[in-house]
Amino acid sequence: MKSIGRCRAHTNIALIKYWGKRNEELFLPMNSSLSLTLDAFYTDTEVTLDSTLDSDVFFLDNVKQGDKETAKITNFLNLFRNRANIETKACIKSYNHVPTAAGLASSASAFSALAGATNQATGLNLDLKTLSTLARQGSGSATRSIYGGFVEWFMGESDLSESSFAIPVDDATWDIGMIVIAVNTGRKKLSSRVGMKQTIDTSPFYSSWVETATKDIEKIKKAISEKDFITLGEITESNGMKMHATMLGAFPPISYWEPDSVKAIQKVKEIRDMGLPCYVTMDAGPNVKVLCKRSDMIEIENKLLEDFTRDQIIPSSVGEGIKLLSQD
Ligand code: DP6
DSSP: OEEEEEEEEEEEEEEEOOOOEEETTTTEESSOEEEEEEEEEEEEEEEEEETTOSSOEEEETTEEOOHHHHHHHHHHHHHHHHHHTOOOOEEEEEEEESOTTSSSOHHHHHHHHHHHHHHHHHTOOOOHHHHHHHHHTTOGGGGGGGSOSEEEEOOOSTTOGGGOOEEEEEOOOSSOEEEEEOSOOSOOSSOHHHHHHHHHHHOTTHHHHHHHHHHHHHHHHHHHHTTOHHHHHHHHHHHHHHHHHHHHTSSSOOOOOOHHHHHHHHHHHHHHHTTOOEEEEEOSSSOEEEEEOGGGHHHHHHHHTTTSOGGGEEEEOBOOOOEEOOOO
16 A cells, blocks of 8 residues: 655745754754745655555665665654554655755755655644644754745743744745855765754853844844844844854864855955845855845845856745645
8 A cells, every 4th residue: 555745845044043952852942043945945755655665765866865864764754653653664755956965954845845745645634833843853944944934943842842843924025035155065064963062062152142042033023024124134144153153162163164155255245335235144064145135136146246156156035835746
């Protein structure tokens, strides 16, 4: 017997960052975070529950994955199998329309799409809120990719898994865009998981980070509700920089930046000083993301082309939440 689910999820970029877990097993974060879902980067995943299989099989971009990668997927599928009270193994095929592990949050779209596809294949029919708590247990940032637009991920309470979920805050259909400057799309050297733990354990700035991120969430939600782009951008840029400063305070220090990251940041500041509002944010990799107005995107791209190649500049409009793909 076979049962299939197919789902697409877009990646998201945090404007207020998640950097640290208070419970590693359940992926419960130290602070709430807020993101923008992007249209240009996504993952399509098909899950086929197949009673003739002896173990799960996982293909990423048509390449069969090894035991370590497959074990992560198996653990994740078990969250659904336990709820559905089944043991049927699955064949999982994922196609990433994201440069994998380049700091472009591919795990966010990956686990969110996997959650949606498995929900359909198992027939569990879980609601989006519950799906976000399950996606979280694959990768924290995946919690937010369940929805489109601006999304908040609540930190939740104590060790209660069901209290830490995402909600859509605003559909971001008011002149919002993002340009990714791909500085280096190779695999990142230090995973977010390890980087976060090292930061919590050793950075003397960590408690201030949690405090300031908590305040930033409130400020950014106000800016979003007032459609105040300048304040939105200023808080975004400031929050990202504070996260990276906190990492630099770790021992050994953590930096995901490369010389071209600094070049990109300086260029964005130059463009801003010319009167085009645009603001940077960076994640666990060297690439720089530029939050801007969608209506300014072409002009900003042209300025960036003075210092970067066409391939390095990837514009995106705002993305939607997960959606099931047709079965044919
Ligand atoms: C810097 O979600 O990749 O992009 O939960 O360990 O899988 P795990 O980490 P992940 O971390 C994302 C960190 C970030 C900030 C963010 O997206 O909020």
